[in-house]
Amino acid sequence: MSGKTGKRMAGDYEIFQAVHIGDKEIVLGENPQDTTGAEYMCAFCQNNALFDLYSDVMCSNDFPEIAELFGRRIAEQAHSMQAELNKMKAEGISDHIITPSDCPPISHSDDLHNKVIVIRPEVLHREYRRATCQLKLCKGGFGAYPNSRGSACVCADLYTGKVNRYERMDIMGTMEPEKLPQWAKERLEALSRRKADLER
Structure with a gap:
């Protein structure tokens, strides 16, 4: 969460480095005013659309130690994402990006309920810019209605x-x-089928 100065803060720590890979963001922060031996911090961050949630926070006055942890966590997240991609390839699933030429655009008057929609790749994190992350079934939300003033779509x-x-x-x-x-x-x-079973 940013403070009045525009800096991104996690408590007393200013986040000065962050890398998002997969379902987590790895952050590196600094609190120059700390007097407890915890000037630097490294943590995982997840955002639930309301606030940032930090977990597995590690602090130290030893910057190389925290920097090494930061790098190791990035590598672990990258390895996890690569394993996911390898699993898809083993299943014969293509991970190509869907482009505008592959699907007709929507208009303001379209009803999106129960339609298969395609998410723009540029709104996704780089590692999710592929068909397996772009294709969704629109289930509702104010944005699913035609000519709606609302914009949220539940997918x-x-x-x-x-x-x-x-x-x-x-x-x-x-x-x-x-x-x-x-x-x-x-x-x-x-x-x-799952929806039909629930409606019985």
């Missing part, structure tokens, strides 16, 4: 099934089920 990730919120402006277009890659067709069918 289920086709690959993981996780539910997230996106803004209508984040949506690049829609994709008809028959044009989806095979893995996405299978995931969409599974989500549809």
Whole structure:
């Protein structure tokens, strides 16, 4: 969270270095006024749209030690993401980026309920700019309605099934089920069956 000076602060620590990889951000902070032997800190940070949550905070006056921890955590997160990509490749899942030429754009009058939508790659973190993270099933939200003043769209990730919120402006277009890659067709069918079972 930024203070009045525009600096990003975590308690008394100014965050001066941060790298986001996968589901976590690794941050490095400094508190020059500290007198307890904890001038530098390294932590994981996750944002829930309301505030930053810091975890696994490690502090020290030894900057090389904290810098080494920062680098190690970045490497561990990168390794985790690479393992995920390798798993997808082993399953025969393509991780190519979906571009505007692959899907028709949406208009303000489109109803997005139960439509497969495509998230613009530029709004995603670099490691998530691929089809498995772009394809969502729009389940609702004020932004899903045509000509709505609201913008929030509640979406289920086709690959993981996780539910997230996106803004209508984040949506690049829609994709008809028959044009989806095979893995996405299978995931969409599974989500549809799950919804039907819950409605019984």
